[in-house]
Amino acid sequence: MKIGIAGAGLAGRLCAFLLSKQGHEITVFDPASGPSDPVASGFAAAGMLSHVAELEKGDNNIYNLGVRSLALWKHIVPQLVEPVELHYNGSLMLAHRGDEGAANRLISLLSHKAPADQQPQKISLEQLKIEEPSISGVAHAWALPNEGHIHTRQAMHALYASSANTHWHWQTPVNKLSPQTIFTQEGEHHFDWVFDTRGLGAREVKFPNAHTLSCQNVRGVRGEVLWLQVPTLSLSRPIRLLHPRYCVYLVPRKPDILFIGASEIESEDRSPISVRTTVELLTAAHSVLPEIAEARIIHTETNLRPALIDNFPRIETEQGLSRINGLFRHGWLIAPAIVENALQEMLGEQYSAMS
Ligand SMILES: Cc1cc2nc3c(=O)[nH]c(=O)nc-3n(C[C@H](O)[C@H](O)[C@H](O)COP(=O)(O)OP(=O)(O)OC[C@H]3O[C@@H](n4cnc5c(N)ncnc54)[C@H](O)[C@@H]3O)c2cc1C
Structure with missing residues (x-):
């Protein structure tokens, strides 16, 4: 065809x-x-x-x-x-002391919704140190082994x-x-x-009804990300920080890149990453991976996620x-x-x- x-x-x-x-x-x-x-x-x-x-x-x-x-x-x-x-070596969810409220709520929700063989698994800080020596400063860790x-x-x-x-x-x-x-x-x-x-x-610009569910009734949701170059980093899998105010994840890419994302803002503004997002993402990342202090910010990017109503x-x-x-x-x-x-x-x- x-x-x-x-x-x-x-x-x-x-x-x-x-x-x-x-x-x-x-x-x-x-x-x-x-x-x-x-x-x-x-x-x-x-x-x-x-x-x-x-x-x-x-x-x-x-x-x-x-x-x-x-x-x-x-x-x-x-x-x-x-x-x-x-x-396919899984991902980690981490929480700081004082952020247990948000973290426990999410872990309870995932445990309720996920099948028995996909449950978040609590891991001790000793085990975390052995598996991911670059991580420090966190109080709680869970693994999602199949992600x-x-x-x-x-x-x-x-x-x-x-x-x-x-x-x-x-x-x-x-x-x-x-x-x-x-x-x-x-x-x-x-x-x-x-x-x-x-x-x-x-998007069909003259879409007749703002509430209609349609592939052409699409909006953009702004996402901002940063790439760091961290030659000393040893991180084997993505980290998600369970934070009460924002959602931050850190993804290692070979050979020495740490990808940090992402904001999720109801806006179709494609302009460069804001100071506020940069500060929030980097502060959160530094709080679990202190060695990124001397890393270099080598790339920032903004794009829009296509979302229906x-x-x-x-x-x-x-x-x-x-x-x-x-x-x-x-x-x-x-x-x-x-x-x-x-x-x-x-x-x-x-x-x-x-x-
Ligand atoms: C910052 C950020 C982080 C994300 N992180 C993740 C993640 O970790 N995991 C995950 O699963 N997903 C993630 N996503 C979501 C994922 O990237 C998107 O859901 C996915 O890329 C959407 O794919 P798509 O092909 O529908 O749209 P797009 O990838 O946006 O492709 C649309 C294409 O259509 C083209 N186009 C536009 N107008 C026209 C036209 N008039 N004629 C012809 N072509 C046209 C565009 O140029 C583009 O190439 C993230 C997205 C963002 C922005």
Whole structure:
């Protein structure tokens, strides 16, 4: 089949990769200048694959999509033509003395919502010192042993490079689309099937009803992140700090990068990271990893998470057109399973992204 994809973000690249494996001929359109131009929100993400921790705000559907996607990433990454860091060595949740209220509430909630074999596991400070000697100053620690993380920039490029039979039209925004047709400044492009994976770019400006749940009724949620270079750091897995006022996570990336994120602000402002967020994130990070005091801030980034009114993902399918949107704050956690579901609606229930 001839497939047209509007949007070369995470969902669009996964569609291209999985459909190209089936032998389809793919054409992708995106306004970015090239495959590494970090326009898509997927580039800014930490790549936490946190199916259990996301139960704080997510529902069972997010959890199940996350579990399926963890298995799918394990299957997809070895097939890519470029290396992608993918780790399944769990994550840690840490709390300072005095912050027990917020921490205990979250641990109770996760313990209530997660299945018996995925419960947060309390670990002693002695054990923490042995496992993660860089961490200090915390009073409580829990492990989520089955969570993972993925190197998002590597994965974005590797998905692009691994999609065979795919024509990439960069600097080409899609102005409009309909079943089997994509409209760009170059004209009309006809396909057997069209995918709308434009994230925030899918917004229909004159949407008739602000309360309508639709892939085109999408808003952006600002996220700001920092990268530190820390040559001495030895941290084997992501940390989430259970703080009463803000949410901070720290993700190690080889060889010596510490990724610190992320704000979550109801705003579509893409301007650089604010002083307030920088201070909050770095103060929190320094409170658990004191050795970052001499680290260098080598990169900051801001992007917008595409969210629908219920903050949950959504697929809309009609003959000749599939829309995928609303991946919000858990796109890396759930995208492989969401795309698999969309392809099942198009190709039939027998389709599996494991094939
Ligand atoms: C700071 C931050 C941290 C995050 N951390 C995590 C995390 O740790 N774990 C996790 O699971 N998720 C995380 N996320 C969420 C995740 O990155 C997103 O859910 C996911 O990237 C959304 O994918 P998408 O393909 O729907 O949209 P995007 O990745 O935004 O892609 C949309 C694409 O459409 C293109 N486009 C826009 N307009 C048009 C047009 N008119 N025509 C053609 N193309 C168009 C854009 O250029 C872009 O390439 C984070 C997000 C942010 C911002």
